[in-house]
Amino acid sequence: MEYIFRILRFDPKKDExxxxxxxxxxxxxxTSVLEALMxxxxxxxGALSLRYSCREAxxxxxxxxxxxxxxxxxxTNLDSLKSSLVVVEPLPNLDIQKDLVVDMDPFWEAxxxxxxxxxxxxxxxxxxxxxxxxxxxxxxQFVNCIMCGSCYAACPVASRDERYLGPAALAKLFRFVRxxxxxxxxxxxxxVNTEAGxxxxxxxxxxxxxxxxxxxxxxxxxxxxxxxxxxxxxSLFRLxx
Amino acid sequence: xxSHDILVVGGGLAGLAAALNSDPALSVAVVSxxxxxxxxxxxxxxxxxAPLGNNPDAKDDTWEKHAFDTIKGSDYLAxxxxxxxxxxxxxxxxxxLDTLGVPFSRFPGGVIAQRPFGGAGFPRxxxxxxxxxxxxxxxxxxxSIRKNVQFYNEWFVTKLVVDDGKCLGVVVYDLASxxxxxxxxxxxxxxxxxxxxxxxxxxxxxxxxxxxxxxxYRAGVPLQDLEFVQFHPTSLFxxxxxxxxxxxxxxxxxxxxxxxxxxxxxxxxxxxLAPRDIVARAIQTEVDEGRGYEKEYVxxxxxxxxxxxxxxxxxxxxxICHNFASLDPIDxxxxxxxxxxxxxxxxxxxxxxxxxxxxxxAAGECACVSVHGANRLGGNSLLDTVVFGKVAGExxxxxxxxxxxxxxxxxxxxxxxxxxxxxxxxxxxxxSGIKVHRLLDRLKNIMSDRVGIFRNxxxxxxxxxxxxxVRDDYKEAYISGDCLRYSQELVNIIEFASMLDLAEVITxxxxxxxxxxxxxxxxxxPKRNDKxxxxxxxxxxxxxxxxxxxxxxxxxxxxxxxxxx
Ligand SMILES: Cc1cc2nc3c(=O)[nH]c(=O)nc-3n(C[C@H](O)[C@H](O)[C@H](O)COP(=O)(O)OP(=O)(O)OC[C@H]3O[C@@H](n4cnc5c(N)ncnc54)[C@H](O)[C@@H]3O)c2cc1C
Ligand code: SF4
Ligand code: FES
Numbered sequence: 001m002e003y004i005f006r007i008l009r010f011d012p013k014k015d016e017x018x019x020x021x022x023x024x025x026x027x028x029x030x031t032s033v034l035e036a037l038m039x040x041x042x043x044x045x046g047a048l049s050l051r052y053s054c055r056e057a058x059x060x061x062x063x064x065x066x067x068x069x070x071x072x073x074x075x076t077n078l079d080s081l082k083s084s085l086v087v088v089e090p091l092p093n094l095d096i097q098k099d100l101v102v103d104m105d106p107f108w109e110a111x112x113x114x115x116x117x118x119x120x121x122x123x124x125x126x127x128x129x130x131x132x133x134x135x136x137x138x139x140x141q142f143v144n145c146i147m148c149g150s151c152y153a154a155c156p157v158a159s160r161d162e163r164y165l166g167p168a169a170l171a172k173l174f175r176f177v178r179x180x181x182x183x184x185x186x187x188x189x190x191x192v193n194t195e196a197g198x199x200x201x202x203x204x205x206x207x208x209x210x211x212x213x214x215x216x217x218x219x220x221x222x223x224x225x226x227x228x229x230x231x232x233x234x235s236l237f238r239l240x241x
Numbered sequence: 242x243x244s245h246d247i248l249v250v251g252g253g254l255a256g257l258a259a260a261l262n263s264d265p266a267l268s269v270a271v272v273s274x275x276x277x278x279x280x281x282x283x284x285x286x287x288x289x290x291a292p293l294g295n296n297p298d299a300k301d302d303t304w305e306k307h308a309f310d311t312i313k314g315s316d317y318l319a320x321x322x323x324x325x326x327x328x329x330x331x332x333x334x335x336x337x338l339d340t341l342g343v344p345f346s347r348f349p350g351g352v353i354a355q356r357p358f359g360g361a362g363f364p365r366x367x368x369x370x371x372x373x374x375x376x377x378x379x380x381x382x383x384x385s386i387r388k389n390v391q392f393y394n395e396w397f398v399t400k401l402v403v404d405d406g407k408c409l410g411v412v413v414y415d416l417a418s419x420x421x422x423x424x425x426x427x428x429x430x431x432x433x434x435x436x437x438x439x440x441x442x443x444x445x446x447x448x449x450x451x452x453x454x455x456x457x458y459r460a461g462v463p464l465q466d467l468e469f470v471q472f473h474p475t476s477l478f479x480x481x482x483x484x485x486x487x488x489x490x491x492x493x494x495x496x497x498x499x500x501x502x503x504x505x506x507x508x509x510x511x512x513x514l515a516p517r518d519i520v521a522r523a524i525q526t527e528v529d530e531g532r533g534y535e536k537e538y539v540x541x542x543x544x545x546x547x548x549x550x551x552x553x554x555x556x557x558x559x560x561i562c563h564n565f566a567s568l569d570p571i572d573x574x575x576x577x578x579x580x581x582x583x584x585x586x587x588x589x590x591x592x593x594x595x596x597x598x599x600x601x602x603a604a605g606e607c608a609c610v611s612v613h614g615a616n617r618l619g620g621n622s623l624l625d626t627v628v629f630g631k632v633a634g635e636x637x638x639x640x641x642x643x644x645x646x647x648x649x650x651x652x653x654x655x656x657x658x659x660x661x662x663x664x665x666x667x668x669x670x671x672x673s674g675i676k677v678h679r680l681l682d683r684l685k686n687i688m689s690d691r692v693g694i695f696r697n698x699x700x701x702x703x704x705x706x707x708x709x710x711v712r713d714d715y716k717e718a719y720i721s722g723d724c725l726r727y728s729q730e731l732v733n734i735i736e737f738a739s740m741l742d743l744a745e746v747i748t749x750x751x752x753x754x755x756x757x758x759x760x761x762x763x764x765x766x767p768k769r770n771d772k773x774x775x776x777x778x779x780x781x782x783x784x785x786x787x788x789x790x791x792x793x794x795x796x797x798x799x800x801x802x803x804x805x806x
Contacts, residue, residue: 011724011726013726014724030479030480038447041729041730042676042678043676045721045722046720046721046722046728046730047721047722047723047724047728047730048722049726049727049728049729050729051275051279052447052448053275053279053280053281053446053447053448054279054281054283054284054446054447055446055447055480055482056284056480056482056483056561056564056565057560057561057564058283058284058372058375058557059275059278059279059280059281059283059284059446060278060279061275061276061279075564075565097417097726097727098724098726098727099727101727104276111386112386115387116383116386117341117342117380117383117384117386117387118340118341118342118380118383120340120341120342127336128335128336128339128340128345128352128353129339129340129351130350130351130352131347131351132347132351133346133347133348133349133351133354136344136345136346136347136369137553139344140344140369140370143344143369143372143375143376143379144372144375146278146283146375147278147379176342179342179344181342182342
């Protein structure tokens with residue numbers, strides 16, 4: 001089938017502003033948007049830049065906006081678009097480095113801030129932890145995050161307030177707070193008890209909508225809020241006694 | 242000039258394990274052509290082996306039994322001391338990963354869950370549903386953040402600079418700036434992964450071009466056993482995305498177009514859980530003899546396992562089937578066919594991950610310590626990356642005081658920068674010629690058609706000739722894009738040189754090896770021949786061409802026997 005790919009192009013070193021460029025593309029059956037973009041690069045414009053790696057929706061490289069929807073280019077089948085015009089744009093809310101490649105640094109920096117690693121007990125473990133399978137299941141929703149950045153790019157709060165940590169980082173924090181092996185004290189994670197943290201969220205749920213892996217990061221933010229309130233009440237009680 | 246004590250090239254599991262286990266007092270950095278989390282390790286599904294004995298059916302498991310299975314699975318080509326070392330370290334490695342935060346699935350009682358995998362005497366594959374690579378890679382990356390590991394992301398290494406048998410550093414193309422940069426290092430550890438994209442059908446990521454192995458080869462480091470290429474039995478027909486062995490571990494059947502579980506004809510005891518080389522050949526034989534579907538594939542049937550278990554243990558497989566084949570394995574069998582999956586061979590290193598070049602180390606899939614010999618068991622590669630990544634980091638640190646470097650280093654590195662720049666100018670100045678992706682298409686077809694699961698002298702000889710023709714045409718390759726920032730076109734044209742070398746070395750090794758062993762099946766020599774061929778192939782780049790020699794296999798406790806499953 002014959003498609004028109006309308007791709008946002010931008011080289012900040014050269015162009016004053018981003019512009020759309022059209023490429024015609026003849027597809028064979030079951031071509032993904034990623035494969036089409038690579039073909040266009042190979043045959044029509046070698047300077048077209050984009051990120052990719054696994055081609056199976058697990059590495060998080062290829063998130064972009066396709067006909068107005070956030071998705072991974074590799075898992076988006078051309079047939080599923082039901083349109084012969086395919087508009088491809090980079091993730092919004094992040095600086096374009098070139099064409100579909102954006103600067104992910106703000107996203108990674110937010111992640112760093114929540115200390116995204118297990119604060120485990122200092123056991124010279126020769127046995128490993130004993131953990132209920134149910135407890136592992138409960139964090140799996142968040143463990144499935146592939147750090148593609150879609151939620152961050154889609155979030156209206158992150159777009160207006162650069163201090164806001166964003167959905168993926170907060171959901172990751174909740175993954176650790178809920179992990180029975182993690183012993184980080186409340187003082188550690190209560191640092192997100194702020195507008196830049198859990199209270200920044202507008203509960204618009206654009207993140208859940210944008211996420212290609214069904215992580216529902218807003219669930220994590222809401223759960224952190226609830227846990228935060230409970231911890232507060234607990235500490236008041238302790239003070240009162 | 243940028244300079245480090247230890248430079249790790251590769252941000253996959255082996256690279257992160259190396260960086261995390263290097264001496265923190267040294268200056269250590271990781272260079273990777275993609276962000277570490279985008280490395281191919283993230284796609285690993287089924288699990289990682291260790292004889293924990295947590296499965297009720299595995300109470301008697303020991304590291305010695307794991308080592309035996311690994312060596313038998315390797316068709317006795319593994320170096321037995323290295324295989325034993327890996328298996329001895331397996332259990333402590335898993336516990337360490339658990340302590341770091343890897344969310345392994347659990348059995349009742351809270352111990353780490355273990356499923357059966359091919360070629361293993363006991364169920365010993367630890368997993369996190371079917372996303373084991375994702376959880377381990379993310380965990381190691383998280384600890385790299387904790388330890389402030391320095392990363393140079395989207396830096397692509399083009400050259401390893403060696404002088405007088407000593408490693409001096411590397412030359413890098415920085416995608417973001419478009420610059421060519423020399424980096425001096427007293428020790429360099431390659432953890433650059435596999436070369437799957439040399440084949441037409443492969444489970445590997447689009448970026449797996451194998452340039453690390455090729456770069457080491459051109460720097461004069463021998464490659465070992467490259468003819469042993471693993472074909473995974475079950476890749477999704479069409480996109481060749483992996484359907485984990487765990488699907489058979491959880492009870493899946495392989496069925497031909499007559500509705501028969503055909504593995505009973507090939508491995509009557511182990512059935513679907515025979516080692517990969519055997520199952521892949523069985524599927525290919527069924528298809529070749531007309532018992533497949535559309536002359537291409539057979540079915541992997543999970544329906545009898547039940548919705549609950551599929552949702553819990555194989556959610557990733559279900560998602561892949563949904564995304565890429567529009568089917569649900571709960572009610573439809575999965576169309577599967579074999580595809581290239583893993584490289585048993587690689588950069589020749591000893592059990593401390595050291596190569597013949599002073600200061601140059603390798604670990605993970607790009608390396609050949611030789612623990613996998615002629616055929617790797619499922620679940621042993623993740624183990625290999627974490628165990629030997631760590632060894633490489635520790636060894637490079639330990640040897641640091643003996644690595645003096647060279648006064649000439651900066652000059653020699655600069656010279657290489659100039660050379661690369663002039664190559665790039667030459668590619669750019671041509672405005673017609675051949676596009677490298679066309680050459681790659683040709684190369685992939687040669688490899689899949691002639692150097693695939695079944696091989697013979699005539700096909701291998703033809704392949705060598707055809708590869709030489711592609712090599713000739715590569716001289717006319719050119720770059721069309723006018724911008725060198727984020728130019729994958731540039732990365733691809735540089736990596737293609739390595740792909741040509743690897744294709745040649747794989748084929749040459751296979752042509753010479755007149756026997757059948759593990760994944761290397763010669764229809765004209767269908768038997769294993771220990772008398773003449775129980776030895777490692779070593780290929781070194783010398784005088785502008787590959788030179789073959791052979792090295793002994795280290796045999797220790799386990800006498801080579803016929804493999805029966
Ligand atoms: C789909 C799939 C599923 C698998 N499942 C399992 C499993 O369940 N169990 C198991 O044991 N094994 C499994 N394997 C095998 C295993 O995942 C891999 O062998 C292993 O992850 C390789 O890790 P690595 O660190 O060596 O390389 P990779 O993870 O491939 O990392 C290579 C790194 O090197 C970098 N790099 C490469 N070349 C250059 C260069 N020239 N310059 C700069 N950087 C460079 C890349 O950016 C990347 O960061 C699977 C493999 C596949 C394909
Ligand atoms: S939560 Fe979803 S959208 Fe956000 S980074 Fe993770 S996978 Fe991507
Ligand atoms: S290429 Fe990895 S998620 Fe699309």
